[in-house]
Amino acid sequence: MVHPHLSRRALVAGGAALLAKPALSQGQADVVRIGHLTPRTGFLGPLGEYAVQGVQLAADEVNAAGGIGGRRLELLLEDSVNPQTASAKAERFIQRDRVSCIVGEINSASALAIGQVVQREKALFINTGANSDALRGSDCRRFMFHIEGANSMYVKSVGRALLAEGKIAGKRYYALTADYAFGHDLLKVAKNFLGANNARAAAEDLIPTELADFSPFLLKLRQARPDVVILNLAGAQITNFLKQYTEYGLSFPVAGFGFDTALAWGAGQGNFLGTWPTVWHHLVDTPSTKAFVAAFQRKFNRPPENQAWGDYCALKIIAQSMNEAKSTEGLRIVEHLEKGAKFDVLKPREGYFRARDHQIMMEMYAISALPADKVRNRWDIFSSSAAVPGPGEDLEVIAPSAEEAACTFPA
Amino acid sequence: MEFVFILEQVANGLLIGANYLLIALGLSLIFSLGGIVNLAHGAFYAIGAYLTVALSPTIGFGGALVASPAITALLGLLIERFLLRRFYRADPILSLLLTFGLAMVAEQALRMIFGAAPVPFSIPLWLRGQVFIGEFIYSKYRLIILGVAVVCVSGLWVLLTRTAFGRVVRAGVQNPDMVAALGISLRPYMTAVVMIAVALAALAGTMMAPVTGVTPTMGAEVLTFAFVVVVIGGLGSFWGVVLAALIVGVVRGLAAYAFPPATEAAVYFLMVLVLLLRPRGLFGERIQRFE
Numbered sequence: 001m002v003h004p005h006l007s008r009r010a011l012v013a014g015g016a017a018l019l020a021k022p023a024l025s026q027g028q029a030d031v032v033r034i035g036h037l038t039p040r041t042g043f044l045g046p047l048g049e050y051a052v053q054g055v056q057l058a059a060d061e062v063n064a065a066g067g068i069g070g071r072r073l074e075l076l077l078e079d080s081v082n083p084q085t086a087s088a089k090a091e092r093f094i095q096r097d098r099v100s101c102i103v104g105e106i107n108s109a110s111a112l113a114i115g116q117v118v119q120r121e122k123a124l125f126i127n128t129g130a131n132s133d134a135l136r137g138s139d140c141r142r143f144m145f146h147i148e149g150a151n152s153m154y155v156k157s158v159g160r161a162l163l164a165e166g167k168i169a170g171k172r173y174y175a176l177t178a179d180y181a182f183g184h185d186l187l188k189v190a191k192n193f194l195g196a197n198n199a200r201a202a203a204e205d206l207i208p209t210e211l212a213d214f215s216p217f218l219l220k221l222r223q224a225r226p227d228v229v230i231l232n233l234a235g236a237q238i239t240n241f242l243k244q245y246t247e248y249g250l251s252f253p254v255a256g257f258g259f260d261t262a263l264a265w266g267a268g269q270g271n272f273l274g275t276w277p278t279v280w281h282h283l284v285d286t287p288s289t290k291a292f293v294a295a296f297q298r299k300f301n302r303p304p305e306n307q308a309w310g311d312y313c314a315l316k317i318i319a320q321s322m323n324e325a326k327s328t329e330g331l332r333i334v335e336h337l338e339k340g341a342k343f344d345v346l347k348p349r350e351g352y353f354r355a356r357d358h359q360i361m362m363e364m365y366a367i368s369a370l371p372a373d374k375v376r377n378r379w380d381i382f383s384s385s386a387a388v389p390g391p392g393e394d395l396e397v398i399a400p401s402a403e404e405a406a407c408t409f410p411a
Numbered sequence: 412m413e414f415v416f417i418l419e420q421v422a423n424g425l426l427i428g429a430n431y432l433l434i435a436l437g438l439s440l441i442f443s444l445g446g447i448v449n450l451a452h453g454a455f456y457a458i459g460a461y462l463t464v465a466l467s468p469t470i471g472f473g474g475a476l477v478a479s480p481a482i483t484a485l486l487g488l489l490i491e492r493f494l495l496r497r498f499y500r501a502d503p504i505l506s507l508l509l510t511f512g513l514a515m516v517a518e519q520a521l522r523m524i525f526g527a528a529p530v531p532f533s534i535p536l537w538l539r540g541q542v543f544i545g546e547f548i549y550s551k552y553r554l555i556i557l558g559v560a561v562v563c564v565s566g567l568w569v570l571l572t573r574t575a576f577g578r579v580v581r582a583g584v585q586n587p588d589m590v591a592a593l594g595i596s597l598r599p600y601m602t603a604v605v606m607i608a609v610a611l612a613a614l615a616g617t618m619m620a621p622v623t624g625v626t627p628t629m630g631a632e633v634l635t636f637a638f639v640v641v642v643i644g645g646l647g648s649f650w651g652v653v654l655a656a657l658i659v660g661v662v663r664g665l666a667a668y669a670f671p672p673a674t675e676a677a678v679y680f681l682m683v684l685v686l687l688l689r690p691r692g693l694f695g696e697r698i699q700r701f702e
Binding site for chain 1: 416419420423424426427522526527528529530531532533534539540541548550552553621622623624625626627628629632633663664667668671672674675676
């Protein structure tokens, strides 16, 4: 051997690398692992993409600020596909990858499946995109928290705007509803609200999630001549409806009870119309929203939408809670959140999780499409109400009441 | 009034059917001549739509209506020449896997280039508006789609039945060995058929881009319907596929009228019914090598 010292040094270095690698991959000492699970393909895929970008930006910011208790935050990303796959992947995250918690989901049926897994495994799950009231009521779980608004919150916040516009009281509505768990739940909540405000149904249709051509329903709408069209649609359905409603030149007022901004952006010039609810939008006038929008725009070259907000805020909340509770253990974080810890959710007021059902209490917004001649670019296509509830009101006034969604956490 | 309304749904259904037709005819042609079940056919529909969105700002929608199918046809040429050609005589499962793989590659490529969110695109201003015929309302744009579809389908029919090219293709469908024995190579014909078929799919994508969400999954969604149309119409039958596309459109319209949750499912019921009564489809021919 010509250079025995070199090869000895190499041997030592190689040995050290071998020893260090398993320690790193098990990661208990150096990293805190968080599993992100959300639909990235299928009819909710467009929203999942924003969710992933939001959570990645949050992870970068958490690590830049020193991580969690000095440990680096490591994100594991998976496509949840459908409820069966979501359940299997949640289990794998917890048992094999040893994640400290799971963040994400959009599909209400998949969120229910993940909720069952985390309850069994005693791991924390923050739902960032599933709206169904049942997840906060009959299907609530002690280890599941919701940063996404419940269907009731959506209906009550846009409902105020619609009542003020005189589109509900004494009017005949035609409801189009996505035919799956989310849509059914939203329809129930919407009908409670509409009934309580003296609106009558002209007709109600359930729409298959894969339906892309709305023309048969547009003909039905035209024949029924309702005072208002109520949309409880989801994902790509919203884009398709908006494009075709304009195509057929119908002029009944449109009101949505479920909404994601990306779907309106995707409808194209002159096709977005009506009044809709949203948990957050990129024009909210707060310093933290401005910072988030600027950072997101720098990293991904487009403004964030509400789904990016949900996953971004959820990860920030987890990091903050783990730092405050000085623990990454699921039960300790659950207790910390249940005590009413407050968080910046990029809106005027801070948010907190209600101990009774783990729904975040926060402000929402009602947005209205701008007339075509007032639209200046492809992103700023709506005007927004002030935050709902107003400054003097309790945040709980828009949340599901105990009667609307009664939650008893299973033991 | 009620009867008139049902008629309106039927007429609207015929219009929708025309769009499935452009996709289904190509699918049927490639299968009849090459024996390949082209699971990537929906991908060409999606590529056509995305090319339209990308090209329209520079060459206008009218230009994209020509350029997008033409570019897609060239892509079809490459795929036929370097991939499909190796599988005409192979076990069908191999070409099934190949085209399934191609469909996934195409969908993911579109997602990586354009993102998963729907890409905004609207009907050009000069094509917007509605046409009222008595009680009926039509979207002007969809009437134009119908016109283009009718021209394409008639053109294809003339090509297949009134030209030397069509004679060889039809002979190749029935008995490729005999065509070979007569000293005619089917290879250039197959290349041409694939190019025509994918161009028609891309044309359908181009025409649907303004009225439906432009997303990476749009191809997979439309492909299932195209298959149902081919199965109902029967293999090898031009008019079978035409009739099936129109029936499928009408059945969807009537289901939406009578029982909306079954709007999509009704089409599959129809397929099951047709297969029970006529296993080769409505006008399916007995093709020796598929028996």
